Amino acid sequence: MISVLARRALLLTAGIAGLTTTASAQPADEPVKIMDRYAAALTANDVETLVSLYTANGVFIRDEMKPVVGREALRAAYKEVFATLKASLAFTVQEVEVVGDIAWLRATSAGKVKVLATGKEYSDAYNVVVVFRREGGAWKIRSYIYASSKPDSAQPPR
Numbered sequence: 001m002i003s004v005l006a007r008r009a010l011l012l013t014a015g016i017a018g019l020t021t022t023a024s025a026q027p028a029d030e031p032v033k034i035m036d037r038y039a040a041a042l043t044a045n046d047v048e049t050l051v052s053l054y055t056a057n058g059v060f061i062r063d064e065m066k067p068v069v070g071r072e073a074l075r076a077a078y079k080e081v082f083a084t085l086k087a088s089l090a091f092t093v094q095e096v097e098v099v100g101d102i103a104w105l106r107a108t109s110a111g112k113v114k115v116l117a118t119g120k121e122y123s124d125a126y127n128v129v130v131v132f133r134r135e136g137g138a139w140k141i142r143s144y145i146y147a148s149s150k151p152d153s154a155q156p157p158r
Contacts, residue, residue, distance in 0.1 A: 048075075053140060108127060
């Protein structure tokens with residue numbers, strides 16, 4: 001059996017290298033797989049896939065926005081985001097921890113964001129904390145929280 005310290009080191013290495021997990025994945029690999037699916041859905045503006053990654057009472061929190069709670073509110077929030085922005089972000093997992101049916105992941109994301117109204121594109125970067133819950137045997141996002149890691153980027157260019 002792999003020690004907790006060895007498993008964390010392995011997960012950190014796998015997350016940083018962007019490795020894809022296999023069918024024999026350890027439980028802590030599941031949050032990383034969800035983040036891979038999240039990144040792909042975000043880039044594709046795929047609202048329904050994003051919403052499906054959350055629990056029924058999932059929460060999305062971002063800069064300068066009230067928390068969005070529940071699938072219908074999540075659906076509306078992602079539609080609003082995609083009506084104004086096009087994002088292409090890559091996630092680098094910093095750490096993952098699983099305890100029973102709860103897990104959390106800390107990551108950074110970086111990439112390009114385009115303001116659709118102006119066509120302006122800019123680079124941005126974020127700090128991300130995601131809490132997961134296993135429900136009915138499947139891991140889902142319970143809370144997704146992010147904030148810009150650039151001190152002066154609270155507002156995107158217009």
